[in-house]
Amino acid sequence: MKKSFISFLHICIIYSLILTTIIYSQNLYNLSQFKDETINFVKLPLSWNKNDILKLSIVAATTFLSMQIDQQIRDEILKDRSYYKSFPIEFGKKWGEIYTTVIIGGAFSLHGLIEKENSTKRIGFEIFQSAIYSGIITQFLKISTGRARPFTNKGSNYYEPFTFFNDDFHSFTSGHTTLAFSISTILSENSKSNFLKPIFFIPAILTAISRVYQDNHWTSDVFLGAATGYFVGKWIHKIHNQDYSANEYFEFGSIYNFQWVNLRLKL
Numbered sequence: 246m247k248k249s250f251i252s253f254l255h256i257c258i259i260y261s262l263i264l265t266t267i268i269y270s271q272n273l274y275n276l277s278q279f280k281d282e283t284i285n286f287v288k289l290p291l292s293w294n295k296n297d298i299l300k301l302s303i304v305a306a307t308t309f310l311s312m313q314i315d316q317q318i319r320d321e322i323l324k325d326r327s328y329y330k331s332f333p334i335e336f337g338k339k340w341g342e343i344y345t346t347v348i349i350g351g352a353f354s355l356h357g358l359i360e361k362e363n364s365t366k367r368i369g370f371e372i373f374q375s376a377i378y379s380g381i382i383t384q385f386l387k388i389s390t391g392r393a394r395p396f397t398n399k400g401s402n403y404y405e406p407f408t409f410f411n412d413d414f415h416s417f418t419s420g421h422t423t424l425a426f427s428i429s430t431i432l433s434e435n436s437k438s439n440f441l442k443p444i445f446f447i448p449a450i451l452t453a454i455s456r457v458y459q460d461n462h463w464t465s466d467v468f469l470g471a472a473t474g475y476f477v478g479k480w481i482h483k484i485h486n487q488d489y490s491a492n493e494y495f496e497f498g499s500i501y502n503f504q505w506v507n508l509r510l511k512l
Contacts, residue, residue, distance in 0.1 A: 273363055274370035282484060286378055289480070304472045308465050315401035315463040322458055334458055337451030341421030346376045346428055368435050371481050375427040379477040383423045383470060392417035396460045419462045422470035425452035430478030449474075 293301075328334055339345060350372035357366025391405035394416040408414040429449035433442045453467040462470075 274357075274366050279370075279374065282374070282481075283378075285484070286480070300476070304469065304476075308469045308472075311465040311468055312401065312463070315465055318457070318464045319395050319401070319460070323460070329459060333451050334455040337425070337448065337453070337455035338421065338459065340428075340448040341419075341423075341425035341452035341456070343424065346372060346424050349428060350376070367485060368431065371431045371435070371478070371485065372428055375431055375474070375478045375481050376424055378481070379423050379427045379474045380420070382473055382477070383418050383420050386418050386469075387415035387420070390417045391415075392463075392466070394461060395463055401463055416462055417466050417469070418473065419453070419456050419466045419470035421456055422449070422453045422462070422467040423474040425449040426471045426474030427478050428474075430475050431482060434478065434482040 350369045352369070353365045353372065354369030356362060357364070357369055388409055389406060391408040391414040393399040393403040393405070393414055394412075395401075397403075397413050405411075405414045426446075426449045429445045433445040436442055436445065449471070453471055456462040456467050457464055
């Protein structure tokens with residue numbers, strides 16, 4: 246009960262920070278734009294084409310099939326717990342935390358607002374927007390399905406639908422994985438480097454692995470969470486590419502003779 250309340254409080258805080266950032270934005274990527282795009286997002290299923298329905302069907306079918314082997318995968322993983330607190334597992338967990346989204350999205354937004362740079366403001370806006378949309382979907386699924394987490398030892402097919410305040414029954418889907426793939430997708434889509442585009446997904450993949458390995462989620466939970474964060478992030482970046490200047494982009498490159506990740510803006 247306490248853990249669930251704290252999680253709910255964290256969600257309220259992040260949404261407040263996001264909305265505050267959006268409200269104080271000027272010109273592009275402001276509250277009015279957020280409202281219009283949110284309406285379009287809600288209406289999105291009405292405009293799905295055959296390709297969209299096919300993607301949804303594949304995700305749904307894969308999630309269902311993975312549910313059939315969730316228990317077997319957990320049984321195998323529990324045989325070796327030696328990496329429980331290893332760096333990759335802990336790093337993956339932290340990449341999916343709410344505060345990671347706040348810090349990274351806030352940094353881009355703050356830079357964009359102070360320096361009046363639409364490129365960085367856009368990235369911050371997209372990170373927060375994707376976190377809100379995908380986060381709401383995830384929270385709805387968690388509460389409405391009430392799936393028991395693996396560590397409860399109730400089995401992969403145990404559900405208590407509409408459990409609001411007991412986090413032990415909020416397994417489906419993985420919120421950490423959703424946020425992780427949401428932010429990784431936005432960073433990848435905004436990068437013009439073909440080398441870095443896939444690199445940005447490594448932390449998100451580690452998040453998915455860590456949630457299963459640390460016994461907080463079933464494999465199907467993290468798969469659907471990853472798909473949610475990925476496709477929501479892709480859609481958000483796509484509509485901004487269609488509606489706004491194609492000259493706004495973000496380049497990750499090198500500076501001087503050192504191979505650092507450098508933010509080089511070209512407007």
